[in-house]
Amino acid sequence: MILVGILLTLLGFVISVLSLGVTSSVGGRLAMVLVGLAVSLFGIMGVLNKAYLKNAIWKKG
Amino acid sequence: MKNSTKRLLVVLFAAFCIAPLALAQAPAAAPAAAPAATVAVPPPPPAPKPILDGDLAGTPVPSADARAKGDPDGSLTGNASDVTVSDPKKGLTIGDLANQVGQNKIAVNFVWTLITGYLVMFMQLGFALLESGLARAKNANHTMMMNMGVYGIGMFAYWLIGFAIQMGGVGAVANLGGTAPLSAEFTATIFGKPFGLFGQHGLFLMHKGTYDVGVMVLFLFQMVFMDTGATIPTGAAVERWKFSAFIVTSFLFAAFTYPLYANWAWGGGWLANLGTNFGLGKGYCDFAGSGVVHAVGGLSALAIAMILGPRIGKFSREGRPQVILAHDIVLVITGCLILAFGWFGFNPGSTLGASSNGNLRIGSIAVNTMLASATGMISAMLYMWFMYKKPDASMTGNGFLAGLVAITAPSGFVNPVGAVIIGFVAGVLVCLSVAFVERVLQVDDPVGAVSVHGTCGIWGVISVGLFADGKSNYGxxxxxxxxxxxxxxxxxxxxxxxxxxxxxxxxGFVFTLSFLFAFVVDLLVGQRTSAKSELEGLDLPEMGALAYPEFELKS
Structure with a gap:
């Protein structure tokens, strides 16, 4: 899951950079960048952090 | 709290929120069209008479006898005889004067940039006191050592390679006169446009002509900025970070993580060129580093804190956060105030000069910095007072810093009303973010570094895109x-x-890079101290000495 989280986080960055080449409209770029940001944040908070919380120290005996 | 007090606070809070909005200036209306000319056009002024070398021949200078008697009122010191003359036979010439004026301009900018750089260096003490105060006494030596250690380790890594990656392709910085040797940026072509990725000149400050007075000034200023970023993760990792792992991780931060993003934003890289290449405004604008310094540091702090995991006792078996008290709130507030003082180097110093090219904005930048810190502090204090019935000192301090972090990127581009709003939002944002990081993410960040620097750094970057008023003019x-x-x-x-x-x-990128570095270090040497060391406090097991050996400590 750590690898998936990292890949998702990086994917968000790639989507944002792609917005520069895919469209020239400000609105289109804005939408793509926001999608990229959302993907990255999900990768960090929804996947990567959850993977670490599984073995959190307070859950150990 | 009494109802009347509550009502008063509500009114004050509402007034504070609304006033800046009411005061905010709308975009200036276009000036009315001038009426058709009906009067005769005045004759052009006569061309100025050129000054010739001969005109300077009679410039009065105090005699040697007069100077020998001393100059108690200062009227004789500093005159034409102090201008360097290139050829004594010709005497003082216009060329000599022009050279002296040019050198004076660069000298003013050197002194300005160096002194503001020294102020930023002083912020290391602020961080050290803030973090040590928020830690428990049994970890004070370890925390202070991390804050001092990061200065030396970070500087060394930055001198070796970091500065070259960041600034090796920036070109000549006009305000500093002599940085032309920093002229090689590695670029890749993407979407048919050049994407600057990293600089190539400046290794060891000797490579490719970079043993240069202007480059040295630029290095000092950029180095203390990098070090500010590098010290941010120590706060989030306090009380459980193995010292050896801290050294390696900090080295990697200073050598690669920070310089890469700083190159993209400040070193002529692809983010700075989003305007020229893709028509996006003036490109990515981060005047003094809400993103480059603070968000990079804050996101690295998040990555390291996630890998380290929380301190023993921070969360209950059910995952509920527990309060671990700071050991010295006096140190915390002292640290905050020192940081605020240093910020007058951080933001106004980022003009890299006080002479020419719109640099007289330094006054506006300093005032914006003050205002945002004030409103950040006020809004955090009021928020805590409303929500938790007391104006919590450590969160008020965090609000103070949040305002400063947020105004760092926009300080050179916004007006005072914008600064007030940016700081006010940051103060509330930091309180919400601290709660979110602790309760939802269940990440243990003892000093709130992720929220102060990460969240509010990002807010600062965004606020440039909202509040920049189009009135700044840097050349x-x-x-x-x-x-x-x-x-x-x-x-x-x-x-x-x-x-x-x-x-x-x-x-997406900086967090990932920081995480990967921290992850590899974790695999190789382990990021976290043993549970035994952590319970004992890191001062003895990691540092070999207690910070307060003559006091009995309660664990």
Missing amino acids: GAWNGVNGSVTGLFYGDASQLVAQLVGVATLV
Whole structure:
């Protein structure tokens, strides 16, 4: 899951950079960048952090 | 709290929120068209008479006898005889004067940049006191050592390679006169445009002619900025970070993580050129580093804190956060105030000069910095007072810093009303973010570094795209695009998109790189101390000495 989280986080960055080449409209770029940001944040908070919380120290005996 | 007091606070809070909005200036209306000319055009003024070398021949200078008697009122010191003459036979010439004026300009800028750099260096003490105060006494030595250690380790790594990656392709910085040797940026062509990725000149400050007075000044200033970023993760990792792992991780931060993003934003890299290459505003604009310094540090702090995991006792078996008290709130507030003082180097110093090219904005930048810190502190204090019935000192301090972090990127581009709003939002944002990180993410961040620097750093970057008022003028262009930086509220939506691309890069790329470095170090040497050391306090097991050996400590 750590690898998936990292890949998702990086994917968000790639989507944002792609917005520069895919469209020239400000609105289109804005939408793509926001999608990229959302993907990255999900990768960090929804996947990567959850993977670490599984073995959190307070859950150990 | 009494109802009347509550009502008063509500009224004050509401007034504070509304006043800046009411005061905010709308974009200036276009000036009315001038009436048709009906009067005779006045004759052009006579051309100025050129000054010739001969005109300088009679310039009075105090005699040697007069100077020998001393100059108690200062009227004789500093005159034409102090101008360096290139050829004594010719005497003082116009060329000599012009050279002296040029050197004076660069000297003013050197002194300005160096002194503000020294102020930023002093911020290390602020961080050290703040973090040590928020830690428990049994970890005070370890925390202070991390804050001192990061200064030396970071500087060494930055001298070796970091500075070259960041600034090796920036070109000549006009305000500093002599940075022309920093002229090689590695670029890749993407979407048919050059993407600057990293600089190539400046290794060891000797490589390719970079043993240069202007380069040295630039290095000192940029180094203390990098070190500010590098010290941020120590706060989030306090009380459980193995010292050896801290050294390696900090080295990697200073050598690669920070310089890469700083190159993209400040070193002529692809983010700075979003304006010239893709028509997005004036490119990514981060005046003094809400993104480059603070968000990079804050996101690295998040990555390291996630890998380290929480301190023993921070969360209950059910995952509920527990309060671990700071050991010295006096140190915490002292640290905050020292940081605020250092910020007058951070933001106004980022003009890299006080002479020419719109640099007289330094007054505006300093005032914006003060105002945002004030409103950040006020809003955090009021928020805590409302929510938790007391104006919590450590969170008020965090609000103070949050305002400063947030105004760092926009300080050079916004007006005072914008600064007030940016700081006010940051103060509330930091309180919400601290709660979110602790309760939702269940990440243990003992000093709130992720929220203060990460969350509010990102807010600062975004706020440039909203509040930049189009009135700044640093030589008529920014990032190679003519005109002033203008945000959404003043008519340019594309600037906001450029800022968001920067934010996406921070969250998607910088976090990932930081995480990977920290992850590899964790695999190789282990990031976390043993549970035994942690319970004992890190001062003895890691440092070999207690910070307060003559006091009995309660664990």
